[in-house]
Amino acid sequence: MTVTGDQHLVKQINKSLVLETIRWHSPISRAQVSQVTGLNKGTVSSLVNELIQSDLVRETGPGQSSGGRKPLMLLFHHLAGYAIGVDLRVDSISAVLTDLQGNIIERTEQPLQTNDVEKVCSILKDAIHSLIAKAPESAYGVVGIGVGVPGIVDENGTILFAPNLKWQNVPLQHVLAAEFQLPVVIDNEARTGAQGEKQFGAGQESSNLVYISVGHGIGTGVVMNKELYKGSRGFSGEAGHFSIETNGELCSCGNRGCWELYASEKALFRQAARLTEVQQQLRQTGKDSPDMELLVSLAANGNAAVIGLFQQIGMYLGIGITNLINIFNPESIILGNRMTIAQPWIQETLFHTVAERALPYHQQQLQILFSQLGMDSTVVGAASFAISQFFTRTKVLVD
Ligand SMILES: [Zn+2]
Structure with a gap:
């Protein structure tokens, strides 16, 4: 039988559809794959056989039956590569x-x-x-x-x-x-x-989300209708450089008063370096500048000045997050990267600022989450x- 170009393309698309279905829903039976994809059982069977031959799919023992013979279940072979x-x-x-x-x-x-x-x-x-x-x-x-x-x-x-x-x-x-x-x-x-969070972490159930990476600087990744939004040249997401203070400090990007100058580790460490308790700790440990571990341990020991700094970071994070919520109306905001280590001290002022400032309709069915993959997002x-x-x-x- 000769296969025309069109038939070849249709087969490619169907095979990929079957593979994606097994990848995200395994264990799954052939009949269920047929239901999910809308492809007929014969087509599914032949494509599944090819996927088994290419080692991307494996068969396992019988699954639940709704009566009659129990079906063999298909598993995505995640160790094929x-x-x-x-x-x-x-x-x-x-x-x-x-x-x-x-x-x-x-x-x-x-x-x-x-x-x-x-x-x-x-x-x-x-x-x-x-x-x-x-x-x-x-x-x-x-x-x-x-x-x-x-x-x-x-x-x-x-x-x-x-x-x-x-x-x-x-x-x-x-x-x-x-x-x-x-x-x-x-x-x-x-x-x-x-x-990472969309595919394997806290964002798996959300079609529209904004991930905010708060480390040395601040960056964001926006998922719209389940797809990562890239922008015309792939440069989207530089929310760390939107201004939250009109006449604020000069930023390395050339702008003034950028969000990351007030809500990132950079902002936290610069202010922490001025605290007497922190300076004392630095002399004792021989470190040149404060880091997250030092500040978190001081906060955990009830140091009011450091806790105050974290609360201020939470407030500034809340201001930027409010802007993002009002623009994108996401289902989820996911906070990631190193600042999440300070979750116990930043979350109250962050949640409070958003509750007070974001548009009320945008706050309905919105969840603000901390990354599920931790530092691995x-x-x-x-x-x-x-x-x-x-x-x-x-x-x-x-x-
Ligand atoms: Zn900037």
């Missing part, structure tokens, strides 16, 4: 090896004492090599690499501008693809974190980009 996810931060590199379902199998953390491009790239390559070496035997091996970076990235995976790293025009995708001969996805760390999101790209490519794997 692996992906690398990286969170490139200003002061460290966090990298993981995940299976095709985003479960973390191995991880490595490397501190960065420099932001020199060549040195950082060399540490990054070593970290990725070490994880690839640990990937178990599988049908597809390591299928790709995803990296979240604290900056603006173009469609070729070049970091155009990362103010906190002081990087400009670094062709990271090209550098990593040349080193590893694997597909590489580079995206902004906050959008990558949004992807970005690494898991980065791996998820690589996995999604792999499944887009496997659509082509039709005879």
Whole structure:
């Protein structure tokens, strides 16, 4: 039988639909796949057989029956391949090896004492090599690499501008693809974190959400109608640089009074460094500047000045979040990255500010959540980009 171009395309689309259905609903029977996809049972059976042959789907024991013979259940074979996810931060590199379902199998953390491009790239390559070496035997091996970076990235995976790293025009995708001969996805760390929480974390049930990464700076990732919103050139989400003080301080982006100057770690540490108790602790521990661990331990011991600073951060976070709620009317706001460690001290003023200021209709059916993946939102999101790209490519794997 000759297969025309159109038939070939239809088969590709159907096969991908069947695979996605099994991927997100397993264990599932052939009859259920047929119900969910609307494809007839014969088509589903033949596509499932091909997916079993290509090791992406496996069969398991009989499931629940509504009478008659119990059906064999289908499982997505999440160990058919692996992906690398990286969170490139200003002061460290966090990298993981995940299976095709985003479960973390191995991880490595490397501190960065420099932001020199060549040195950082060399540490990054070593970290990725070490994880690839640990990937178990599988049908597809390591299928790709995803990296979240604290900056603006173009469609070729070049970091155009990362103010906190002081990087400009670094062709990271090209550098990593040349080193590893694997597909590489580079995206902004906050959008990558949004992807992680949407696919595998606190945002799985939300079609419209805003993920807010509060670390050294602030970035956001917006999911609209289940899709990550990119903007015309992929630069969306720089909410950390919207002004909340007209004549505020000058920001590294060129604007004044940016949100991240009042609500990020940068803002917190700068103010904390002026507190006598903090200065005392720094002298005792030999550290140059305050960090999250130090401030959280002081707050946990009831230090009123530090608790006051956290409450102020919560209030400023609430102001920016109010703006985002009024613009996007999301189902969920998800807070992620390092500031979430201070959840017990920031959440009250944050919730209070939003309750007081956001438009009342926008507050109905809105939930403000803290990330479910903790500090792993970005690494898991980065791996998820690589996995999604792999499944887009496997659509082509039709005879
Ligand atoms: Zn700015």
